[in-house]
Amino acid sequence: MVSDSTVPASPSFAPTRPSQQRMHTPDDRLVHLVLDYVSERLSIPETPLDHPGQKAEVDAILDGLVTREGMDAEKVLDIYSEHLSKTVLSADSPRYWAFIPSAPTKAALLFDMVVSAASLQGISWLEAAGAVAAENQALRWIADAARLPAGAGGTFVSGGSAGNLSALVVARDTARRRLVERDGEHARHRRLRIAVSDQAHSSVKNTMSIIDVDPLVVRTADHRFTGEALRAALDADGDPGSVIAVVATSGTTNAGIIDDLRGVGTIARERGMWFHVDGAYGGAGLFASSVRELYDGIELVDSFVVDPHKWLFAPYDCAALLYREPRLAKAVHTQDASYLDAIHHDDGSYEWNPTDYAYHLTRRARGLPLWFSLVVNGTDAYAEAIEHSITLATAVAREIDAAPHLELLREPTLGMVLFRRVGWTAADYDAWAARLLKDQVAFITSTSWEGETVGRFSFIHPATTLEMLREVLATTV
Numbered sequence: 001m002v003s004d005s006t007v008p009a010s011p012s013f014a015p016t017r018p019s020q021q022r023m024h025t026p027d028d029r030l031v032h033l034v035l036d037y038v039s040e041r042l043s044i045p046e047t048p049l050d051h052p053g054q055k056a057e058v059d060a061i062l063d064g065l066v067t068r069e070g071m072d073a074e075k076v077l078d079i080y081s082e083h084l085s086k087t088v089l090s091a092d093s094p095r096y097w098a099f100i101p102s103a104p105t106k107a108a109l110l111f112d113m114v115v116s117a118a119s120l121q122g123i124s125w126l127e128a129a130g131a132v133a134a135e136n137q138a139l140r141w142i143a144d145a146a147r148l149p150a151g152a153g154g155t156f157v158s159g160g161s162a163g164n165l166s167a168l169v170v171a172r173d174t175a176r177r178r179l180v181e182r183d184g185e186h187a188r189h190r191r192l193r194i195a196v197s198d199q200a201h202s203s204v205k206n207t208m209s210i211i212d213v214d215p216l217v218v219r220t221a222d223h224r225f226t227g228e229a230l231r232a233a234l235d236a237d238g239d240p241g242s243v244i245a246v247v248a249t250s251g252t253t254n255a256g257i258i259d260d261l262r263g264v265g266t267i268a269r270e271r272g273m274w275f276h277v278d279g280a281y282g283g284a285g286l287f288a289s290s291v292r293e294l295y296d297g298i299e300l301v302d303s304f305v306v307d308p309h310k311w312l313f314a315p316y317d318c319a320a321l322l323y324r325e326p327r328l329a330k331a332v333h334t335q336d337a338s339y340l341d342a343i344h345h346d347d348g349s350y351e352w353n354p355t356d357y358a359y360h361l362t363r364r365a366r367g368l369p370l371w372f373s374l375v376v377n378g379t380d381a382y383a384e385a386i387e388h389s390i391t392l393a394t395a396v397a398r399e400i401d402a403a404p405h406l407e408l409l410r411e412p413t414l415g416m417v418l419f420r421r422v423g424w425t426a427a428d429y430d431a432w433a434a435r436l437l438k439d440q441v442a443f444i445t446s447t448s449w450e451g452e453t454v455g456r457f458s459f460i461h462p463a464t465t466l467e468m469l470r471e472v473l474a475t476t477v
């Protein structure tokens, strides 16, 4: 017999530590622990708002939790559910009316778990044909609502910010290529600009800084960007040829105002400018027949963004990005690496690689929760749920009209209501909102309107009721 010291044992790749064995082996107890938590969370009739957290408090909860040997899952889940989650405001509470709330459908939330459990990625047709085709079916539903041509397409990205950035990179590079073809190489270094209104979302300004394009800021009368205002700004400008794109908003985040899409889009067409519409918040209104006419002209877009994680009831994070001519986006965003050659065919076989339509590579198939919910619930349920917020905003506006100490600042078009409490300062709005949150009655944040701090309600959740709003308005007396 040969001793161990002279012949090395053949190396074993079997995990030795119990924690390592555990990590990738089926674990019934863990499955039930987490699924029970999820099932409980999904059956709460009205999600509580919960409270903001203090740094010292959350630091104390987390202190020392990361260890070499790991910790029992039940204990960790308990720390999360009893302590950490209490410092996370529930955006899906029907009493959350700050910023933009969230109200994912049960079907979408549950399917989000499937996307995770099945490691569903959505990079390429080669790797994920079924997932990609299903996501594209959901994108087509949105494209149809915007009356985009059959060839339109795109991908789901993490949010409106990522969508605006990806689209405007395509706008810039497409314009640059055309300028170079027309004017020669020196056009490669020409400063380019994008026309935006003074109401454009902060992510659009960020995008311009990232992609090194200057804004042509068009002042709006009454906060709405019109074709007339764009034409006047271009006519008064010393270098209109450098303005290669224009961004309109279909539902401003602050007030829900839909720009003059037909007017702005028509001028963009006339002058060969790229027309991008940021519908991150309000794009969902396309499905509400009561306001559909306000979106007239949306069919002129070159690119369009809408966030299903806002008003299309999908979980975070999910934004739909569509292009009229996806090949232009593909030419800009396709990543070229030898190890990726396998996902690109030149043999004419069908390929749709979502990765080619934005500045990402690896991506979660984040459009699938929306797809599942849409197919399960049907399109009528979506239309009704969206209409709910519009009807509610109008009803709240009438309550405000009827209260002598309140003033409506603008007739709501979508689900946003801006109002003034006569005599209140910014500190009064803050104290009021703090009290409502402390009492778990509502989460509201004030906003600024024409230089003044004012009250704002933002409605998304179909379970938000007029009674809840009456209760809150009564506290302003």
Ligand SMILES: *Cc1c(COP(=O)(O)O)cnc(C)c1O
Pocket: 100, 158, 159, 160, 161, 162, 201, 203, 249, 251, 252, 253, 278, 279, 280, 281, 282, 307, 319
């Ligand atoms: C929310 C919003 C964005 C940003 O979207 P994210 O999903 O937060 O990145 C952009 N534009 C408008 C009009 C928005 O409402």
